[in-house]
């Protein structure tokens with residue numbers, strides 16, 4: 649393996665804590681999580697319901713701020729950036745997949761995948777058209793391009809959501825129970841697709857899940873419990 653192909657740390661989370669305060673009651677959800685994600689790797693964070701997996705994913709994805717601790721991406725402290733720089737970072741380098749697809753239901757598959765490319769402002773209309781059609785074909789939905797997401801099955805919606813997450817060629821995909829809402833067969837197909845596209849794009853992927861069977865399919869699994877990651 650040449651030096652260029654060696655894995656290096658892409659994302660480093662250090663001492664991440666998150667407290668929620670409601671009616672003067674403080675809940676310490678995360679209590680100092682440390683986590684490294686390397687380039688071109690797939691990691692699962694497993695933990696029971698309420699252990700703080702989604703909270704951690706939101707913080708790593710800069711959708712929420714930690715109470716204490718830092719997140720570095722390629723060595724840069726994400727929470728020391730300006731809000732605008734963080735938005736740019738999120739739009740250009742991260743892809744998100746959620747349990748409930750989060751597609752815009754009145755828009756077509758084509759439009760849902762095209763939006764992140766249009767927002768980035770870095771592609772011509774012809775480039776967007778080529779990429780969207782390629783991705784929808786790749787996830788097996790070339791024939792559903794002009795269907796609204798409300799007209800698709802759960803598995804099909806999740807495949808559109810994967811195409812959308814990968815559209816901008818992100819360096820890291822963050823997925824929150826990406827197969828949690830699907831039956832056994834669709835879940836397997838969606839997971840296979842996610843792993844194939846991740847490998848083709850050489851990006852990293854962090855999946856949070858409570859599904860131990862799913863977690864077995866990862867190169868590396870971390871266990872979240874009592875607000876900490878116990879096994880790295």
Ligand SMILES: Nc1ncnc2c1ncn2[C@@H]1O[C@H](COP(=O)(O)OP(=O)(O)OP(=O)(O)O)[C@@H](O)[C@H]1O
Pocket residue numbers: 668669670675677695696697698699700701702703704858
């Ligand atoms: N905005 C909030 N305000 C107050 N408490 C919150 C908030 N968001 C999450 N929590 C609490 O933080 C804890 C962790 O929630 P989180 O959604 O991160 O867990 P999870 O491991 O992803 O659970 P699940 O697998 O059920 O989705 C829960 O006890 C939840 O009630």
